[in-house]
Amino acid sequence: MEDTIELEECPICRGAGMLMHEGGWSVQVECVDCSAHTVYVEYEDDDEKREAERAVAHLWNIGKVISSERGE
Numbered sequence: 001m002e003d004t005i006e007l008e009e010c011p012i013c014r015g016a017g018m019l020m021h022e023g024g025w026s027v028q029v030e031c032v033d034c035s036a037h038t039v040y041v042e043y044e045d046d047d048e049k050r051e052a053e054r055a056v057a058h059l060w061n062i063g064k065v066i067s068s069e070r071g072e
């Protein structure tokens with residue numbers, strides 16, 4: 001199965017990205033080092049969950065992340 005979701009290094013600090021599920025209905029990728037993160041993508045069932053994971057992984061891998069550091 002082509003099911004493995006590959007995450008690149010953090011586009012901000014080169015740390016490790018992790019899939020983080022929130023409340024069983026949404027997922028984002030977050031950096032374990034600098035807390036940069038993608039937007040949350042919501043899902044309602046297992047199919048959507050997989051698509052949501054792919055979606056946030058894609059955002060992460062192309063560098064569409066939000067840095068939680070505010071300025072400076």
Ligand SMILES: [Zn+2]
Nearest residue numbers: 010013031034
């Ligand atoms: Zn980072």
